[in-house]
Structure formats: C-alpha cells, structure tokens
Amino acid sequence: MANRLAAATSPYLLQHAGNPVDWWPWGAEALAEAKRRDVPILLSVGYAACHWCHVMAHESFEDSETARLMNENFVNIKVDREERPDIDAVYMTATQAMTGQGGWPMTCFLTPDGEPFHCGTYYPPEPRPGMPSFRHLLVAVAQAWRDRRAELREGAGRIVTHLAEQTGPLPESTVDEDVLAGAVLRLSEQADRVNGGFGSAPKFPPSMVLEFLLRHHERTGSDEALSLAGQCADAMSRGGMHDHLAGGFARYSVDAAWVVPHFEKMLYDNALLLRVYAHLARLTGSARARAVAGLTGDFLLDRLGTAEGGFAASLDADTLGEEGLTYVWTPAELVDVLGAEDGAWAAELFRVTAQGTFERGTSVLQLRTDPDDHERYERVRRALLASRDQRPRPDRDDKVIAAWNGLAISALCDAGVALDRPQWITAAGRAAQSVLDIHLTGGRLRRSSRDGKAGAAAGVLEDYACFADGLLALHQATGDPHWLAEATALLDIALDRFGVEGTPGAYHDTADDAETLVHRPSDPGDNASPSGASSLAGALVTASVLVGPDRAARYRDAAESAVLRAGQLAAKMPRFAGHWLSVAEALLAGPIQVAVVGQDPAAWSELRATAARKVPGGGVVLAGPPDSVPLLMDRPLVDGGAAAYVCRGYVCDRPVTSQDALETALS
Numbered sequence: 001m002a003n004r005l006a007a008a009t010s011p012y013l014l015q016h017a018g019n020p021v022d023w024w025p026w027g028a029e030a031l032a033e034a035k036r037r038d039v040p041i042l043l044s045v046g047y048a049a050c051h052w053c054h055v056m057a058h059e060s061f062e063d064s065e066t067a068r069l070m071n072e073n074f075v076n077i078k079v080d081r082e083e084r085p086d087i088d089a090v091y092m093t094a095t096q097a098m099t100g101q102g103g104w105p106m107t108c109f110l111t112p113d114g115e116p117f118h119c120g121t122y123y124p125p126e127p128r129p130g131m132p133s134f135r136h137l138l139v140a141v142a143q144a145w146r147d148r149r150a151e152l153r154e155g156a157g158r159i160v161t162h163l164a165e166q167t168g169p170l171p172e173s174t175v176d177e178d179v180l181a182g183a184v185l186r187l188s189e190q191a192d193r194v195n196g197g198f199g200s201a202p203k204f205p206p207s208m209v210l211e212f213l214l215r216h217h218e219r220t221g222s223d224e225a226l227s228l229a230g231q232c233a234d235a236m237s238r239g240g241m242h243d244h245l246a247g248g249f250a251r252y253s254v255d256a257a258w259v260v261p262h263f264e265k266m267l268y269d270n271a272l273l274l275r276v277y278a279h280l281a282r283l284t285g286s287a288r289a290r291a292v293a294g295l296t297g298d299f300l301l302d303r304l305g306t307a308e309g310g311f312a313a314s315l316d317a318d319t320l321g322e323e324g325l326t327y328v329w330t331p332a333e334l335v336d337v338l339g340a341e342d343g344a345w346a347a348e349l350f351r352v353t354a355q356g357t358f359e360r361g362t363s364v365l366q367l368r369t370d371p372d373d374h375e376r377y378e379r380v381r382r383a384l385l386a387s388r389d390q391r392p393r394p395d396r397d398d399k400v401i402a403a404w405n406g407l408a409i410s411a412l413c414d415a416g417v418a419l420d421r422p423q424w425i426t427a428a429g430r431a432a433q434s435v436l437d438i439h440l441t442g443g444r445l446r447r448s449s450r451d452g453k454a455g456a457a458a459g460v461l462e463d464y465a466c467f468a469d470g471l472l473a474l475h476q477a478t479g480d481p482h483w484l485a486e487a488t489a490l491l492d493i494a495l496d497r498f499g500v501e502g503t504p505g506a507y508h509d510t511a512d513d514a515e516t517l518v519h520r521p522s523d524p525g526d527n528a529s530p531s532g533a534s535s536l537a538g539a540l541v542t543a544s545v546l547v548g549p550d551r552a553a554r555y556r557d558a559a560e561s562a563v564l565r566a567g568q569l570a571a572k573m574p575r576f577a578g579h580w581l582s583v584a585e586a587l588l589a590g591p592i593q594v595a596v597v598g599q600d601p602a603a604w605s606e607l608r609a610t611a612a613r614k615v616p617g618g619g620v621v622l623a624g625p626p627d628s629v630p631l632l633m634d635r636p637l638v639d640g641g642a643a644a645y646v647c648r649g650y651v652c653d654r655p656v657t658s659q660d661a662l663e664t665a666l667s
Contacts, residue, residue, distance in 0.1 A: 009448060009455040010080035011397045012048040016057065020067035023078045026087055034075040034112035040145050041110040042074040042138075043091060047082050048397035049251075049264035051317040052122050053105040058321070059125040060134045066125070069135060073142035074109075081106075082313055082401060083448050083457050086510050089521035093163055095119035107134075109141050114518045115156035163519045169506035170524060173567025175584040183574035183581055184216060184225050190575065191228055195257045196235025198575055202262070204252040205236055207272035208526050208578025211617060214279050215585040218616035226284075233280055236273075237292045240357070240364030243327070244350070245385040246303065247295030249273050251317075259357055260364055263324050263394070264317035267304055268529040270296055271407035278415035279617050288370070293415055297424050300408055305427070306398055308452045309434035311408045313401050316394035326391050328362035329384075330354075337387040338380060346380050399450040402439050402463040405431050407529065409470030413477040417612045417621070425477045432474055435467060436486060445490070461509045461532030464494040469539040472546060479624035484546055491543055494536055495558055505561030507533045524566055530579035537562035538583045538618075545593045545620050545647075548630045563587065586618025590648035592666070596623035597635045598642030607644045610659045614666040 004024055005017040016023055024030035026043075034041050044061075046053035060066045070076050081088035081104065088106070094116040096102045102121065109118040118141060123134035132140070144152060187209065190198045197203050213229035216222055236242060239258025241250045248270050250261030277293035280286055304312045319325035329352050335343030346352070349371055352363040371377035409428040416424035438454050439446045445459030445467065471487035474480070497513070500506035500522070509521040509532050524533045540559035544552045566580040574581060594611040598604030601623075608623040615621050622631045635645050635655070643655040646665045656662050 005078065008080075009450040009453060010048075010083045010399060011395075011450070012046060012053075012080040012082075013078055015048060016061060016078050019057070019061045020064050020071075021061050021076050022067075022071045023076050026077050026079050026084060030075055030077050031112060031114060037075065038112070040074055040117075040141065041112065041114070042070060042076045043079065043106075043108040043110055044076070045079045045081050045088050045091065045106040045108070046104045047080055047314075048395070049266065049314040049316045050104050051262065051264070051323055052103075054318055054321065056105050056122050056134075060123070063125070066135055066138070069138045069142075073138065073145075075112075082397075083399065083455060085447075085460055085462070086514070086517060086521050089509060089523055090163070090517050090519050091116055091119065093167065093519075093521070093523075094159055095121070097159065097162060097166070111153055111156050115153070115160050116518075117152045117156040117159070160518050167519070167522055169500055169503045169522070170565050170568055172505070172564040173571065175563050175567045175570050175580070177588070179567065179571050180216060180581065180584060180588070181220075181222075183570060183577075184213065184222060184228075186574050187213070187228060188224055191231075192256060193231075196232040197256075197258070198232070201256040202252050202254050203256060203258060204528070205241070205249060205269055205273055206232065206575065206578065207269065207276055208530060208582060209575055210276045210578075211272075211279065212574075212578050212581040212585060214276070214283060215582055215589075215617040218283065219585055219589050229276075230280065230284070230286075233276060233289065233292075237277070237288065238367050240366050242292070242367075243295075243299070244365050244367050245381055245388060247297075247299035248303065248315075249296070259366065262317060263327060265299075265303075265315040266528075267300070267311050267313055267401070267404040268407055270300055270304075271404065271411040272529065274300065274408075274411040274415050278411070278418050282418040282613055290419060293419060294421075297412060297415055297419075297421060300412065301424070301427050304396075304408075306400060306434075308400070308438065308449075309427075309430035310400035310405050310438075310449070311431055312396050312398040313404060314397045316397070319392050319394045324358055324362070324364070326388065326394055328356075328358050328364055330356070330362055334384070337383055342376070342380055342383075345376070346384070349377070399448045399455070400435065400438070401448050402435055402445050402459055403447075403466040403529070403535075405435050406463070406466030406468070406470035410466075410473040413470070413473035417477050420609075425474075428470070428474055429478065432467075432471055432483065432486075443489070444493070458511065458514050460511075460514075461494060461498045461507055462530070462535050464490045464498070465532055465535035465539050466530070468494070469535060469542065472539060472542045475546065475629075476620060476622050479622060479629065481629050484629065487539070488543060488547060488551065491536075491539060491555065495554075498532070498536075505558070505563075505565040507536060507562070524569060524580075525573075525576045526579045527576065533562055534566065534577075534579040534583060537566075538579060538586070541583055541586050541591060541618070542620060545591060546622070546629075546631050548633070559583070560587065582618060589616060589618060590651075592616060592619035593631065593645075593647040594619070594621045594662075594666070595631050595635050595645040595647070596621070596642065597626045597632055597637060597645070598623070599625060599637070603642040606659055607642055607657075607662055610662045611644060611666070614663055 005013045213225040217226040241261040274296040281289035350365040357363040412424040412428040446454040447457040448455040468487040468490040471483045475483040497511040540555040544555035570577040
C-alpha cells in the first residue's frame with residue numbers, strides 16, 4: 001500500500017503515514033481515483049495538537065479491521081485543517097448545516113466530485129447513546145452508496161446550493177458610534193461577572209473582543225469597557241489556562257472559572273493575547289499585565305521559535321497519549337522538588353490539593369492571589385520549571401503558518417516597543433524575513449512551510465492580510481522602508497485577487513486563481529483568530545497612513561467598504577466581530593498617527609517612547625530622519641531638533657518638541 005503521506009510538510013499528515021488506512025492527501029489525483037473506482041470519498045480533517053483527533057486515530061485509523069472497511073469502500077483523504085483552511089471551511093460549514101455543530105476531528109463523506117452527503121465529527125469504536133460506532137457508520141454509508149446513490153447525489157447537490165445561498169456577502173450597514181456603544185452593551189449583558197469572560201463553559205480567550213474594549217475605552221473613556229476587559233484578562237491569567245511556569249496560554253478552559261485547560265497551545269492564541277496584555281499594561285500600568293505579557297512573549301521565542309527564524313504552529317494537547325501529563329502536579333511532587341517548607345507554600349499559592357483539580361488527584365497550577373514574597377515566588381517558579389522541563393514534553397507541530405506568523409510579528413513589535421523589549425522586535429524581523437524567503441514564490445504566498453521547505457498549499461486571504469499587518473508593524477518599530485514595500489505588495493495582491501466581483505468590501509477567502517472547490521469559502525466572522533476580511537481591513541487602515549498619497553485613498557476606501565459589510569455582524573454578534581470592531585475604532589479615531597522626526601535615535605528616542613506609551617490601539621507611531629519614509633515626508637525638524645507631529649485622519653496638530661507637550665496632544 002502506497003504511503004502517500006510520507007513526504008508531507010504537515011506533521012499531522014505525517015502522524016498518519018504509518019496507518020493501515022490507504023490515505024491520500026487532498027488533490028486532483030484522489031478525486032480522480034474515487035471516480036475511477038466509483039466509490040465515495042471519506043474525508044478526515046484534523047490538526048496535530050487536537051486531542052480527540054489522536055483518540056480517533058488510535059481507536060480507528062490504527063485498527064486493521066476498520067482500515068480494511070475504509071480501504072475497500074472509500075478513497076480516504078486526510079487533511080490538515082491548518083494547512084488547508086479553505087477545505088476545512090467548506091466542509092465544516094456543511095457539517096454545521098447538517099448536524100448543528102462542528103469540531104475536530106471532522107469526518108465527511110463526499111461524492112467523487114467532492115460534494116458532501118453525510119458529515120460528522122468524532123465517532124467511537126463502539127456505539128454510544130445517540131452515536132453509532134465508526135465501523136457501523138462505514139458499513140451504512142457504503143450500503144447507502146450502493147443502494148441509494150442517486151438520492152445521495154441529489155442531496156449533496158442541494159447541500160452545495162444551500163452553502164452558496166447562506167454564505168454570500170452581507171449587506172452594507174453602518175458601523176458608527178451607536179453600533180460600537182451597542183456592542184459594549186451586548187458584551188456587558190453576556191459577561192460572566194463572577195468568573196470573568198463571556199458566556200459559560202467551555203470558555204475560549206476572547207482576545208479580539210478584549211482589544212476592542214480597550215480601544216473603545218481609550219477613545220470614549222468608557223469605564224464599563226475597561227472593566228470588562230480587565231476582569232477577563234485578570235481571570236484568564238490567574239487560572240489554569242495560563243502556564244504560570246513557562247508562559248503561554250492553552251487553547252481554552254473546559255470550565256467557566258478558567259481552572260482546567262484543554263492543554264494544546266496555539267501560536268495564534270498567544271500572539272493575540274500578547275498584544276492584549278501589552279496593551280493593558282501600557283494603558284493601565286498594571287504590573288500583573290506586564291508580567292503576563294513578558295512571559296507570553298518569551299514563550300513565543302523560547303518554545304515556538306524554529307531554526308529558520310519563524311514560529312511553530314502549536315504544542316500538542318497530549319504527552320505520550322495523555323492529556324496534561326507535562327503540566328499537572330500533586331502536593332508530594334512539589335515537596336520533592338522544593339522541600340517541605342517551600343513545597344507547602346507553593347501548594348497553597350498554586351492551589352494544588354490532595355483531591356486535585358484535574359484527574360487522578362493531580363492539579364493544574366493556578367495563581368489566584370499575588371505572592372507575598374516575589375523573590376521567593378521567582379525562585380520557586382524557576383525550580384518547578386526546571387523540574388518540569390525534565391518531564392516528557394508534548395509534541396510540537398513545527399510547521400510555519402504565514403498568517404499566524406504575521407500575528408506573532410505584529411504582537412512582538414507592538415509589545416516590544418510598548419514594553420521596551422528590543423529583542424522581541426529583532427525576533428519579529430527574523431521571522432518576517434524567513435517567511436518572505438521561504439513562503440514567497442513568484443510574488444505569491446504559500447500557506448505553510450516546515451524545515452525551510454514551503455508546502456504546496458496557496459496562501460489564503462488571512463495569510464496575505466495578517467502577514468502584511470505584521471510587516472507594517474515592523475516598519476513602524478524599525479523605520480525600515482523594506483517592510484513597508486513588502487507589505488503593500490501583499491495588500492495589492494489581496495485587493496486584486498480576493499474581492500467578490502461587483503460587491504465592494506466583500507472578499508473570498510481564496511484567490512481567484514486558487515483550486516476550485518465545490519464552494520468558494522467566504523467567512524467574515526472573527527473566530528479563534530481574525531477573519532481574512534477583517535485582517536485585511538485592519539492592515540489597509542494602517543497602510544493608508546503609512547504610504548504615499550498615490551495609494552492612501554485606495555487603501556482607506558477599501559477598508560471603509562469592508563467595515564460596512566461587517567455592520568450587521570458587529571451589531572448583532574459582537575463576540576464574533578471583535579477584530580471588525582477594533583478596526584472600526586481605529587477608523588473613528590483617525591487613526592491617530594505620530595510622526596517623530598530627528599537626525600538620529602538619540603534625538604528622537606524620548607519622544608518616540610512617549611508616543612508608544614500614549615498612542616491608543618490602532619494608532620501609528622513612526623520615527624526616523626525627515627523624508628526617509630512616506631509618513632515622515634514634509635515633516636521638518638523644529639529649530640534643528642526632534643519634533644513629533646500628531647495627526648488624526650487627515651488633520652494634523654502643530655509639531656511638539658517635548659514629552660509633556662506630546663502627552664497633552666495625545667490626551
């Protein structure tokens with residue numbers, strides 16, 4: 001049996017290369033084989049850090065009898081959802097339409113043309129209440145294909161038609177002051193006032209919503225917006241979802257109180273949260289937020305950095321097939337590492353109990369109160385981390401995703417400037433150049449790479465938009481025009497290749513020359529990470545004030561048109577429009593621009609540092625010699641010395657030369 005996954009760049013596909021299942025990667029050859037054999041396609045979609053994907057693999061895909069049923073009756077295709085978000089989006093939409101829910105692993109049965117006729121998620125090896133066994137499902141689908149093929153094909157055709165009807169562009173709807181204030185009100189109504197966050201269990205980090213709330217507070221002074229953001233951020237950072245030893249956040253909390261995490265750690269979560277905690281620290285002066293941002297930024301560099309300079313996609317939920325094995329503790333283990341006195345102190349501080357907060361008497365570390373002795377805490381933390389690093393570690397999915405690296409680059413630059421961590425900006429520059437060198441082929445982005453080798457999948461809209469946004473952040477952090485040129489080239493491709501024809505402001509998630517699927521995905525909602533369309537709108541707003549006048553109007557108009565398409569989403573479901581709301585806040589604020597000019601960094605450093613502390617989220621800060629880059633054009637020195645120009649939209653104040661005057665101008 002051919003091992004077609006052995007050469008994959010996806011660690012998830014490589015995890016399945018040794019299965020007895022005759023897996024195919026997604027492609028024309030697999031669909032052609034289904035047509036040749038006249039059998040349906042079994043599409044299995046997951047990702048490397050997914051716990052239940054591992055469970056189904058061990059229970060079913062490694063089982064010889066199950067594999068026999070699969071091989072005899074289907075062409076079996078394995079897809080990494082992180083490498084092919086377009087395929088995942090199409091069939092996840094179908095799964096949700098058929099079942100009312102979704103998730104991974106996703107299991108879909110398709111006609112040889114790729115049209116879905118039965119979809120689900122995880123299936124167990126033995127029947128459970130309301131859920132057939134996977135083997136029984138395989139037999140039933142194969143029998144239905146033999147006996148009721150015309151009916152299945154007809155139903156699949158209706159599903160594809162339904163997908164096209166339900167995922168068209170949203171109508172235009174204004175996003176104004178009332179909509180933004182109304183979003184805060186809706187979020188307030190959905191807030192968990194006891195535990196922080198929104199809704200009930202499971203709880204995911206609402207990173208983009210928190211960024212919106214912080215921006216709204218900065219622009220309007222809303223105490224409610226700041227309170228909602230601050231309570232949620234504090235609760236997340238103190239619970240078990242936050243790794244108090246090495247930094248970084250897990251994917252979500254399984255309970256409402258942020259105690260027990262689902263242990264996988266994703267690059268996109270940690271990039272978005274780094275930006276939030278750095279923003280909160282800059283805005284409020286919170287020592288707690290600064291410390292969390294510091295740990296999170298260091299986590300990105302220490303645990304997710306790759307040899308080529310980029311950032312790996314994730315750390316697995318499991319270690320040696322067991323959830324949480326690396327991370328949980330008992331009181332006795334704390335004593336073994338720290339001694340009796342420090343061990344008892346740590347158990348009380350981290351809420352490690354004899355009964356346990358997780359499984360089999362183990363506990364996830366929490367930090368509900370600040371330690372009374374910081375030096376002792378740091379000594380204990382370092383000792384526990386050193387001991388934990390001797391344990392087996394979860395596997396790392398070390399593929400590099402262009403979009404997620406863009407999020408990390410943006411966060412490291414913003415946080416590096418705001419918190420004076422120049423090493424983070426240096427790391428962001430290495431990552432950006434690595435992605436450009438490896439992923440950019442013939443002027444177009446590839447979605448992913450591994451070990452310096454680009455994968456075959458084309459970049460989707462979020463890759464172009466998020467990576468361009470990261471390059472714009474680097475341009476601001478360094479003043480280097482190289483990053484601006486690369487960013488605008490990507491934005492121009494996105495505008496030319498991804499737009500919905502005849503519908504200004506609407507975008508597909510795949511390019512007009514990408515592989516044709518049964519449906520061209522176009523999802524404007526912000527979910528675990530910003531949507532491609534909202535990411536593009538945000539990057540366009542920033543670029544519009546960094547480029548020259550020849551491009552500025554095009555970018556600004558495109559951003560405003562895109563935000564109009566998200567008006568209904570922002571008004572009705574703000575929890576799924578966090579990034580859209582943040583972009584709208586930046587537009588209403590101007591966005592604010594601070595152009596600091598001076599002959600050298602020694603002259604402008606104090607003004608730039610003041611601007612970095614005081615400019616609200618979504619604003620732009622750039623420093624350099626006069627006329628060196630577009631934003632600094634026609635901004636002369638004042639009496640031969642450094643000066644800062646503050647602008648809102650297209651209206652600029654007189655230049656200021658002192659830190660106090662700049663603070664006043666920005667207040």
